[in-house]
Amino acid sequence: MSEKNAPKPVYVGIDLGTSQSAIVCSNGERHTAKSYVGWPADMVARKLVKKRVLVGQEAIDHRTMLDLHRPLEQGMIKEGSEKDLAAVRELLRHLLEACGLDKSNGSAPPVRAVVGVPAEALKVNRQQLRNALKGMVDGLMIVTEPFAVAYGSDTLLHAMIVDIGAGTTDFCVMMGRYPTEDDQRTLTMAGDAIDALLEKAIRERYPDASISSFMVREWKEQHSFVGKPRDRVQVTAPVAGKPTQLDITAEMRAACEALVAPVAETVQDLLARVEPEFQDRVRRNILLSGCGSLMKGLKEALESELENLGGAEVSRVKDPIFIGAEGGLAIAQDAADSDWEKIVG
Amino acid sequence: MFEARTKSRLKRRMLAQAVASNLREVNPHAPSRRRGTLGVWLAVVAVVVAAGTWGFVAAKRSAPRTTTAATADLPAPVASISAAPLRSGPLPRISSNTMALGVRRVVLDPGHGGGDLGTQASATLIEKDLALDLARRTRERLVAAGIEVVLTRDADVAVALRDRAEIANRAEADLFVSIHLNWLDPSVAERGVETYLLGATDDPHLEALAESENSGSGYSFADVRRLLDGIYLDMRQESSRRLAAAIHAELLGALRQDDPQLRDRGVKSAPFLVLVETGVPAVLAEVGCLSHSRDAERLADPAHRDRIATALAAGIRRYARRPEPSGGPS
Numbered sequence: 180m181s182e183k184n185a186p187k188p189v190y191v192g193i194d195l196g197t198s199q200s201a202i203v204c205s206n207g208e209r210h211t212a213k214s215y216v217g218w219p220a221d222m223v224a225r226k227l228v229k230k231r232v233l234v235g236q237e238a239i240d241h242r243t244m245l246d247l248h249r250p251l252e253q254g255m256i257k258e259g260s261e262k263d264l265a266a267v268r269e270l271l272r273h274l275l276e277a278c279g280l281d282k283s284n285g286s287a288p289p290v291r292a293v294v295g296v297p298a299e300a301l302k303v304n305r306q307q308l309r310n311a312l313k314g315m316v317d318g319l320m321i322v323t324e325p326f327a328v329a330y331g332s333d334t335l336l337h338a339m340i341v342d343i344g345a346g347t348t349d350f351c352v353m354m355g356r357y358p359t360e361d362d363q364r365t366l367t368m369a370g371d372a373i374d375a376l377l378e379k380a381i382r383e384r385y386p387d388a389s390i391s392s393f394m395v396r397e398w399k400e401q402h403s404f405v406g407k408p409r410d411r412v413q414v415t416a417p418v419a420g421k422p423t424q425l426d427i428t429a430e431m432r433a434a435c436e437a438l439v440a441p442v443a444e445t446v447q448d449l450l451a452r453v454e455p456e457f458q459d460r461v462r463r464n465i466l467l468s469g470c471g472s473l474m475k476g477l478k479e480a481l482e483s484e485l486e487n488l489g490g491a492e493v494s495r496v497k498d499p500i501f502i503g504a505e506g507g508l509a510i511a512q513d514a515a516d517s518d519w520e521k522i523v524g
Numbered sequence: 525m526f527e528a529r530t531k532s533r534l535k536r537r538m539l540a541q542a543v544a545s546n547l548r549e550v551n552p553h554a555p556s557r558r559r560g561t562l563g564v565w566l567a568v569v570a571v572v573v574a575a576g577t578w579g580f581v582a583a584k585r586s587a588p589r590t591t592t593a594a595t596a597d598l599p600a601p602v603a604s605i606s607a608a609p610l611r612s613g614p615l616p617r618i619s620s621n622t623m624a625l626g627v628r629r630v631v632l633d634p635g636h637g638g639g640d641l642g643t644q645a646s647a648t649l650i651e652k653d654l655a656l657d658l659a660r661r662t663r664e665r666l667v668a669a670g671i672e673v674v675l676t677r678d679a680d681v682a683v684a685l686r687d688r689a690e691i692a693n694r695a696e697a698d699l700f701v702s703i704h705l706n707w708l709d710p711s712v713a714e715r716g717v718e719t720y721l722l723g724a725t726d727d728p729h730l731e732a733l734a735e736s737e738n739s740g741s742g743y744s745f746a747d748v749r750r751l752l753d754g755i756y757l758d759m760r761q762e763s764s765r766r767l768a769a770a771i772h773a774e775l776l777g778a779l780r781q782d783d784p785q786l787r788d789r790g791v792k793s794a795p796f797l798v799l800v801e802t803g804v805p806a807v808l809a810e811v812g813c814l815s816h817s818r819d820a821e822r823l824a825d826p827a828h829r830d831r832i833a834t835a836l837a838a839g840i841r842r843y844a845r846r847p848e849p850s851g852g853p854s
Contacts, residue, residue, distance in 0.1 A: 262738060265542030301844070305549060320546045326538075335534045355534050367777040375781060437784035441776070444788055510542065515537060518543045 192507025197346030217245030332504025343471025638682030716787030
């Protein structure tokens with residue numbers, strides 16, 4: 180095929196999250212999916228679901244008849260599990276197919292992807308990700324998630340990104356250069372940890388209530404807050420088989436507020452490493468992203484915790500769900516053809 | 525606010541560095557494209573190799589080492605390197621990332637033992653026993669991850685500080701982690717997690733703590749002077765800091781899941797002699813507080829000790845597989 184007729188590559192940015200993944204493509208498509216993959220547990224289940232594999236909310240909804248996997252842990256592929264590696268491939272295939280980029284039908288254009296990973300992702304985890312994507316994309320760049328957020332939101336200088344996900348909370352100080360190890364941190368105190376605290380507290384207060392981790396996660400996604408509650412948080416759960424309204428306001432507050440101190444401490448620690456004449460600028464330019472940033476009152480709580488530093492200004496990205504993937508897409512599109520050719524080899 | 529042109533320039537530079545970082549991962553054997561300082565770095569690396577695995581690279585030494593591998597037999601730097609001449613003074617600090625050293629064998633050091641009880645919350649909650657239990661649980665987890673583990677004691681016996689370091693050195697360990705339980709001020713209900721690397725401090729509490737832990741060490745002043753001479757030029761100091769940070773982050777993250785109010789008492793330097801003689805990255809982890817009743821109750825629970833052990837192992841593994849430097853060509 181002559182160069183003139185060669186199909187133009189499609190660029191994608193992928194945010195592979197522990198609980199939720201997102202993809203944004205240069206062809207205008209954008210999708211999210213919960214990071215769950217399930218295979219029918221037996222022939223009966225196969226007949227009922229009528230699919231080889233289910234991904235996302237569909238997998239969660241049919242979980243009782245599936246071998247269900249959430250293959251990412253703290254933002255990276257779980258180690259030592261063939262099934263989780265296969266699950267990641269299915270998740271990625273699902274996202275690419277949703278954008279019309281399925282390689283299996285042979286007619287898809289070349290795909291150049293940028294994927295965001297936690298700030299302190301280990302080399303072996305990054306290699307696992309490359310292996311998982313082999314054959315699905317024609318070029319792959321891996322960057323840290325907070326860097327992708329910074330790039331996508333044009334926050335490149337004298338700023339700090341705090342990306343609050345399910346598995347990890349990632350921090351990145353942007354000083355006008357590609358961030359080094361010292362500019363970044365990953366905490367495992369994130370959405371999943373809040374879910375665990377919340378579930379434990381609800382079970383302690385309502386020992387007879389039947390609740391599941393999926394219910395708790397949904398309640399948190401709908402009602403999470405820190406600081407003074409604006410409304411009571413009332414949810415419904417079966418107690419001895421009877422749907423019963425439960426007030427979980429105090430439990431929700433306590434679980435969500437557990438995030439504030441570690442985040443503030445890490446912000447302080449990173450700020451202390453910034454050159455003194457720039458610390459004030461960074462402190463006044465802290466940007467929250469990720470699903471955790473949607474927590475009501477979080478911005479105010481962090482500003483209050485950081486008051487003793489002389490004040491901080493915290494804001495949130497406009498679209499916390501897609502910003503990481505959008506940043507990845509921006510990186511993919513801005514990289515020159517020659518760079519992509521080198522990476523492919 | 526800065527101009528669009530500046531933003532565009534910054535993006536181009538960052539993109540180049542992101543591409544370079546990915547190229548290094550995809551093709552790790554490709555020649556480095558670093559300019560200018562390559563010759564100097566090669567010379568520095570050659571000197572470090574010549575100095576042996578201990579990493580002591582001071583140009584002037586007050587006394588020859590008597591307990592380590594001989595430096596006289598080590599190969600001379602490669603003659604073909606056209607490098608800047610070696611300085612006559614102390615060499616600059618070398619980032620441990622430059623050496624990209626792996627971790628194969630870890631020494632875990634349960635504090636105290638035998639007649640040396642350590643701190644004590646009750647007749648059954650004694651630091652020496654808890655530390656040994658935690659070391660054994662941590663060993664299980666590290667071995668499952670393919671890392672060899674040596675314990676400085678695997679029984680309730682007294683082991684001198686000097687001998688603990690000797691065990692680490694004879695085992696040719698890559699890391700040394702000493703496990704302790706804390707005793708803070710019971711009157712103010714203090715508790716939390718703190719992790720130490722070797723270094724000076726001006727905190728009188730830490731000095732007193734180090735003095736208590738260092739008692740009966742068997743070291744003389746001359747010994748300590750000789751050992752400390754090389755410490756701050758040693759890349760081990762930086763690696764120890766990274767190891768301490770990795771362990772501390774994992775401990776805090778894990779223990780706060782159950783106890784969100786747990787205080788982060790930080791990563792600190794203190795002059796613990798047990799960390800001195802070991803020639804590898806070494807830290808001392810205070811993983812709980814026996815002076816606080818709630819912490820003591822938790823420490824009595826095997827499930828909580830499992831949590832601590834999992835976090836210690838995770839911290840070691842996190843340090844062991846740290847990513848390459850992500851900065852691109854300058």
